[in-house]
Every structure is written in structure tokens, then in C-alpha cells.
Amino acid sequence: MFEQNPYSKLISSYIQRAEFPADPADLYDPIRYILSLAGKRIRPMLVLMSSNMFGFKDLTLALPASAAIEYFHNFSLIHDDIMDKAPLRRGKDTVHQKWNDNVAILSGDALLVKAYQELGKSPADKIPALLEVFNKVALEVCEGQQMDMDFEKRTSVREEEYIQMIKLKTSVLLGGALQMGAILASASKEQQQKIYDFGVNLGIAFQLQDDYLDVYGDPSSFGKQVGGDILSDKKTILHIRTQQLSEGADLLEFNDLVSAQEITKEEKVGRMKNLYAKYNIDQYAEEVKQRYMHLAYAQLESLDIDPESKQEMFVLADILMHRAK
Amino acid sequence: MFEQNPYSKLISSYIQRAEFPADPADLYDPIRYILSLAGKRIRPMLVLMSSNMFGFKDLTLALPASAAIEYFHNFSLIHDDIMDKAPLRRGKDTVHQKWNDNVAILSGDALLVKAYQELGKSPADKIPALLEVFNKVALEVCEGQQMDMDFEKRTSVREEEYIQMIKLKTSVLLGGALQMGAILASASKEQQQKIYDFGVNLGIAFQLQDDYLDVYGDPSSFGKQVGGDILSDKKTILHIRTQQLSEGADLLEFNDLVSAQEITKEEKVGRMKNLYAKYNIDQYAEEVKQRYMHLAYAQLESLDIDPESKQEMFVLADILMHRAK
Numbered sequence: 001m002f003e004q005n006p007y008s009k010l011i012s013s014y015i016q017r018a019e020f021p022a023d024p025a026d027l028y029d030p031i032r033y034i035l036s037l038a039g040k041r042i043r044p045m046l047v048l049m050s051s052n053m054f055g056f057k058d059l060t061l062a063l064p065a066s067a068a069i070e071y072f073h074n075f076s077l078i079h080d081d082i083m084d085k086a087p088l089r090r091g092k093d094t095v096h097q098k099w100n101d102n103v104a105i106l107s108g109d110a111l112l113v114k115a116y117q118e119l120g121k122s123p124a125d126k127i128p129a130l131l132e133v134f135n136k137v138a139l140e141v142c143e144g145q146q147m148d149m150d151f152e153k154r155t156s157v158r159e160e161e162y163i164q165m166i167k168l169k170t171s172v173l174l175g176g177a178l179q180m181g182a183i184l185a186s187a188s189k190e191q192q193q194k195i196y197d198f199g200v201n202l203g204i205a206f207q208l209q210d211d212y213l214d215v216y217g218d219p220s221s222f223g224k225q226v227g228g229d230i231l232s233d234k235k236t237i238l239h240i241r242t243q244q245l246s247e248g249a250d251l252l253e254f255n256d257l258v259s260a261q262e263i264t265k266e267e268k269v270g271r272m273k274n275l276y277a278k279y280n281i282d283q284y285a286e287e288v289k290q291r292y293m294h295l296a297y298a299q300l301e302s303l304d305i306d307p308e309s310k311q312e313m314f315v316l317a318d319i320l321m322h323r324a325k
Numbered sequence: 326m327f328e329q330n331p332y333s334k335l336i337s338s339y340i341q342r343a344e345f346p347a348d349p350a351d352l353y354d355p356i357r358y359i360l361s362l363a364g365k366r367i368r369p370m371l372v373l374m375s376s377n378m379f380g381f382k383d384l385t386l387a388l389p390a391s392a393a394i395e396y397f398h399n400f401s402l403i404h405d406d407i408m409d410k411a412p413l414r415r416g417k418d419t420v421h422q423k424w425n426d427n428v429a430i431l432s433g434d435a436l437l438v439k440a441y442q443e444l445g446k447s448p449a450d451k452i453p454a455l456l457e458v459f460n461k462v463a464l465e466v467c468e469g470q471q472m473d474m475d476f477e478k479r480t481s482v483r484e485e486e487y488i489q490m491i492k493l494k495t496s497v498l499l500g501g502a503l504q505m506g507a508i509l510a511s512a513s514k515e516q517q518q519k520i521y522d523f524g525v526n527l528g529i530a531f532q533l534q535d536d537y538l539d540v541y542g543d544p545s546s547f548g549k550q551v552g553g554d555i556l557s558d559k560k561t562i563l564h565i566r567t568q569q570l571s572e573g574a575d576l577l578e579f580n581d582l583v584s585a586q587e588i589t590k591e592e593k594v595g596r597m598k599n600l601y602a603k604y605n606i607d608q609y610a611e612e613v614k615q616r617y618m619h620l621a622y623a624q625l626e627s628l629d630i631d632p633e634s635k636q637e638m639f640v641l642a643d644i645l646m647h648r649a650k
Binding site: 024027079082083101102106108109112113116119127128132135138139142143146147149 | 346349351352404407408426427430431433434435437438439441442444445449452453456457459460461463464467468470471472474475
């Protein structure tokens with residue numbers, strides 16, 4: 001989606017130039033492996049775009065912080081995949097699947113340290129502020145992952161708890177990436193907060209859209225099994241809202257479907273979608289997404305910089321928000 | 326051993342004042358738990374002692390870096406214990422034993438981030454240099470742990486490989502703690518290097534002594550099962566040297582003992598000690614230890630500060646080196 005833009009190219013070439021020792025092989029091979037699976041690299045791009053937007057002259061000085069964000073994201077994928085017992089990541093074997101859990105734990109740890117090592121290559125006068133944001137966000141991501149695992153064991157979750165979980169697990173990292181770019185460009189605290197809030201709200205909207213697309217997306221462009229969340233009883237915004245609104249026979253049907261063992265995948269997805277339709281769940285999810293999207297756009301709008309400089313950030317947000325629709 | 330000295334008291338009270346959120350409980354309870362098992366806290370003490378030795382006036386400003394070292398150490402214990410499937414730590418259940426592997430992975434991650442958060446509370450002008458040392462050491466500790474796991478799968482290990490492993494896995498953290506103290510006190514690069522080398526060599530000597538005491542220590546004062554390393558075929562300096570020197574019938578006996586399944590614990594330890602005796606392995610281990618100890622003392626001696634200021638560091642080294650003899 002973004003392979004050809006100048007930020008992506010800068011980031012890819014910077015990360016490809018990173019050299020990891022040959023030994024111990026089981027420590028560094030998994031790091032080389034996960035970085036080679038390169039996702040869309042939206043997070044490191046946000047650091048550079050934010051730096052640029054706030055007028056930072058030499059973007060190469062923002063590359064270490066940008067790589068720190070990407071390394072952190074990949075560290076969290078390695079460890080989350082162990083915890084979730086996930087066999088595949090970006091269509092390839094996960095690290096713990098290709099090697100084993102111990103290798104995944106330790107190489108993940110090393111990658112987290114490497115993230116901080118990259119951060120430490122930033123301009124010295126910016127390091128304390130960058131470190132503070134990075135630490136806060138990193139801890140919140142851990143909290144979000146723990147909440148996500150806790151929710152799996154519960155029978156119901158409130159909508160605001162869910163929003164808080166996705167905020168911590170995925171959105172604060174987007175906000176943090178943008179704030180770090182702003183710090184590098186010496187933006188004021190107020191501007192930093194606004195661009196952080198923009199990222200967090202955009203991230204929440206993006207995750208809500210992901211929930212929506214998992215059920216209503218076009219299989220050919222979404223890239224995942226449609227209905228996967230329904231089949232795994234994931235407590236998405238759609239699931240939570242339906243559980244909350246259903247009564248009587250509908251609630252029985254909902255509970256039946258959630259614990260269903262003996263029906264086909266198609267039947268489970270089909271019947272759940274019927275319930276969703278009855279309560280206009282698709283529309284509700286779209287509304288909540290829109291609410292966070294508008295919050296995000298308003299933050300970006302309110303930034304005290306000339307409108308032209310914001311243009312590419314609006315474009316990025318548009319692309320993310322109209323993905324595969 | 327050190328509970329009553331002023332450094333220990335400062336550290337304990339600082340760490341006890343640290344507040345972790347109540348929720349998510351499975352993220353923060355294990356952190357509270359492992360920190361409550363408080364070991365000897367030698368590592369954080371080294372930060373303060375070094376700061377003090379190099380003339381830093383306000384030791385409370387060194388407490389965050391000191392806590393960072395202690396948190397890092399405890400993070401590494403949580404994750405190592407998962408990898409080693411260890412049921413006990415400091416006589417209590419390990420985190421993964423008391424909760425589960427997922428909780429241990431994620432709370433370990435969070436504790437590592439908390440370590441960096443503490444580091445970030447240091448005087449801002451020192452943070453870049455502190456971060457650099459901390460990152461280097463943290464990565465080396467991961468490398469050491471990986472080497473240790475790799476060695477378990479091998480049939481033999483060379484002595485220099487073993488020394489390199491214990492250096493990375495345990496000693497560089499002592500050196501790093503001391504160097505961080507020196508950085509806080511604005512010591513020169515040269516002085517930083519010397520106190521780092523002192524710590525690394527002292528750490529190697531300490532680990533070699535640990536190998537020795539595991540076989541020859543007084544069970545009542547050593548605090549572990551004597552002969553534990555022999556029973557688990559751990560490739561210590563004693564094991565490596567014996568394997569290297571043995572020939573003919575002795576090598577057969579050595580190999581027999583290493584793979585022995587059907588003999589009693591007492592017989593295995595007794596017969597291995599006979600082999601050690603034949604090749605004066607105890608004496609050799611003592612010699613190698615002495616070599617690193619002398620290297621350490623020489624570094625401390627050569628520091629460009631008045632001898633009186635070094636006195637308590639010599640005392641600490643003496644205590645560590647004559648422990649339970």
C-alpha cells in the first residue's frame with residue numbers, strides 16, 4: 001500500500017542496513033526473520049511524517065526513533081504470538097512456531113532492547129523526552145495485551161472496556177509514534193498532545209473498522225478469512241453490542257451460537273449475521289468508528305501549522321480509513 | 326548479608342515506595358511479587374557505591390538508575406526461569422509456576438519497560454550515556470542466556486567459551502551498574518572503563534567461586550544442594566577442565582558419569598569428586614578465580630581517586646570473594 005512513498009523507502013533502507021551479529025544464531029536469526037516479513041510499516045512512517053509536518057529539517061535524524069517504533073512493534077508481535085499460540089504471522093510461520101517458545105521469548109527480549117538502542121541514537125537533547133513517551137506507550141501496550149487476554153476468559157465485556165483495551169493494545173503506539181516525530185521537530189507540548197490524540201483516535205477508528213471488515217469486508221481485498229472473529233467468539237464491538245441489545249429468543253440464539261460446537265462455520269457466521277442485521281449492528285459499528293474518525297480529524301485540523309503541511313497526514317488517514325471498503 | 330548498610334536501606338525504601346497500578350492484576354501482581362522476594366540487591370548497591378566513590382554528592386539522584394538495574398535483573402530472572410523451567414526462585418515459586426508462562430512473559434516485558442522508565446528519571450543530561458551502557462549490557466545478558474542454553478545441548482564447551490558466557494550472562498551487569506554510577510558522578514571515560522572492568526572481572530571470579538562452592542562448599546552456609554551442578558551435568562569450569570584433562574579409563578569414567586541414569590546421587594557426586602581430585606581440579610578452579618580477582622583488584626587500585634574513597638569497594642569485593650568459604 002505504501003511501498004513506493006519516500007518515507008517507506010527511507011525506513012526500509014535504514015532497517016535493511018541494520019546489522020545483527022551472526023552469533024548466537026538463535027538470538028539474532030529470529031530478529032532478522034521477523035524484520036524481513038516487513039508489514040506496511042505504517043508506525044515508523046508516522047514518526048517521519050510527523051517530524052516532517054512539524055518542520056524538522058533532516059529526517060535522517062528521525063530514522064532511529066522510527067526504527068525503535070518498528071522494532072518495538074515487532075517485539076510485541078513475537079511475544080503476543082507465543083501467548084496467543086498463533087501459528088502464522090503475515091502468512092509465514094511465527095517465530096515460536098519456526099523455532100520454539102524459548103527462542104521467541106529471548107529474541108523478543110533482545111529486539112525490545114534493540115528498540116531502545118535505536119532510540120538512543122536520536123539527537124541527545126531529545127532522548128529524555130523520547131524515552132518518556134516511548135516507555136509510557138510500551139507499558140500501555142503490555143496493559144492492553146493483558147486486558148485482551150483477560151477478556152477472553154470473561155463471558156461479557158462492556159463497550160468502554162473494549163475501547164480502552166484496543167486503545168492501549170494498538171492505538172497508543174500510533175499516537176506515540178506521531179508524538180515522537182513532534183518531539184524531534186521541537187513542537188510544543190500542546191501540539192504534541194494534539195498529534196498524539198489524533199493518532200490514538202485514528203487507531204481506535206482503524207481497529208473498529210477492522211472489526212467491521214472482518215464480518216462485512218470483501219474477502220478478496222481484506223486478506224483474512226471473513227467471519228474469523230465470529231468463529232472465534234472474539235469480543236469485538238459487534239459482538240459486545242449484540243450481546244447487550246439481545247433479549248429473549250435473540251439472546252438465547254446469541255448464547256447458543258457463542259457456545260456452538262456442532263454447527264458448520266457457514267451456519268455460525270450466517271446466523272450471527274442475521275442477529276447483527278436485526279439490531280443494525282453494522283450501522284452502529286460504523287457510527288462509533290465515524291465518531292473516533294471525526295475526533296481524529298478535528299485534532300489534526302486544530303494543529304497550529306499551515307494547512308498545506310497537514311495535507312499528507314490527511315491523505316494517510318483517508319487511505320487507512322477507506323481501506324478495502 | 327548487606328541488609329543493614331545505608332545503601333541497601335536507601336534502595337529498599339526507594340523500591341518499596343514504587344507504586345504499580347492494581348490493574349491489570351496479572352500484569353502487575355507478578356512484578357510486586359518478584360520485587361518482594363528481594364535478593365541481596367548487590368547490583369543496585371554497586372550503582373550507589375560507584376557514584377559515591379567518584380564523588381557524586383546527592384545519591385538520591387542515583388536511585389532511579391539503581392532501581393533500573395534491579396528491575397532489569399528481576400526481569401531477566403522471570404524470563405530465564407520460564408526458559409529453564411525452574412520451579413523455585415529464592416525459595417519461593419517462580420512467577421511462571423505461581424501464575425503461568427503467558428503471565429510470566431508479559432509481566433517480565435512490563436518490568437523491563439519499568440526499568441527503562443526508572444532510568445528515564447535520572448538527571449536529563451546523563452540519560453543518553455546511561456541508556457547507552459544499559460542497552461549494551463542488556464543485550465549482552467540476552468546473548469549470555471542464549472549461549473548458556475546452547476551449551477546445554479552440546480557435549481563439550483571450551484573454557485574460554487564458558488568464561489565468555491558467564492561474562493555476558495552475569496558479569497557485564499555488575500560492570501554496567503558500576504559504570505552507570507561513574508557516569509552519574511561525571512567520571513571520565515577512562516575511569517568509567519576501569520570500574521566497568523573491575524566489575525566484570527569481579528563477576529567472573531564470583532561465578533567461578535560459585536562453581537567451586539557448588540562442589541566444595543559447606544552445605545550449611547552455601548544455601549544450595551552441594552553437588553547440584555554435578556548431578557545436572559552443568560558445564561562448569563570444573564566439568565570442562567576435567568573433560569579436557571581426562572584420558573583413557575578416566576575419560577570413560579567421566580563420560581559414564583555424565584550419562585549415568587542408574588546410580589545414586591551420592592555415588593555420582595562421589596565418583597566425580599574422585600576424578601576432580603586426581604586432576605587437582607579444585608586447585609585449578611581456585612587459580613582461575615584468583616586470576617580474575619587480581620585483575621579486578623588491579624583495576625580498582627589503578628583508579629585515579631584517593632585510596633580512602635576506594636576502601637568500601639575493596640571491602641565489598643572481599644566480602645563477595647570470601648563468602649561461605
